[in-house]
Structures are given as structure tokens and as C-alpha cells.
Amino acid sequence: MVQVSNTTTHTGARRRSQRVLMQVPVRIRGKNAQGAEFEEFTETLAINAHGSLILLNARLTSGAKVFMKHNKTEEEQECHVAFLGPVRGGKAEIGLEFTTPRPTFWRVAFPPEDWTPKSPEARKVPGQHQNK
Secondary structure, X not given: OOEEEOOOOOOOOOOOOOEEEOOOEEEEEEEOOOOOEEEEXXXXXXXXXXXXXXXXXXXXXXXXXXXXXEOOOOOEEEEEEEEEEEEXXXXXXXXXXXXXXXXXXXXXOOOOOOOOOOOHHHHOOOOOOXXX
16 A cells, blocks of 8 residues: 655654655665765665655664665666664664655655645546546
């Protein structure tokens, strides 16, 4: 199931693009907080046109450069650590931001910026016709 979140960042600033709660298999590689090379397979928790939120066993530092590879398309994108969140079950919540915005990386159509789950379009079932 795909959900759209209209929440703001931890700083209270409005998001630049809608966040979609979606699990996408990815591979993350780079250097961990100790400077050692790592590669880890994981899934996204949420995606948007500017990056993703993931859980990693590896510990990273804010601003660290990593590469994220979409396991289905094999496309790889350079990212940096934009957010370090809590550790859950031994895995750190990490927000990755693409070095260059790549809305097509995820192969999904993101809702417009002014869209919310409360929008009338959100209640329509695709293919369902309205009675007049």
C-alpha cells in the first residue's frame, strides 16, 4: 500500500515535494562514520523527488556522501545524509538527499505540492464513474 504524507521536516520547514510512504529495495554504499567502506541492502520507508528515508545498520555522519542504487532499475544516484534519526531495532533512521533532484529515479508520479490526502481526488477510486 502506498500512502502520502504531508508532514514537514524536523525543522518545521515545508517539504519541497510530497513524501510517499513506499518500500523500494535499494543498495547503499559509501563510507561509514569510522571511514570504512560499506555496502548494505535495505528498503526505503518513504520516498520523494529529492531522496528517501531508510533504515541502515551502518552508522553514518551528517553530510556524508553515499550512493543509492535502485535494485529494480539498477540506476545509481549520489546522495548525502540530510537527516539522522533515531535507532530502531539496531538500525538508524537516515534521510538521504539526492545531490541533484531526480524525481524519475523512483519511477512513480508524485502528487502535486498542494495535494493532501483530504483532497477530493484522494477519495476517488480509479476507474469508478460518478453518477449524475
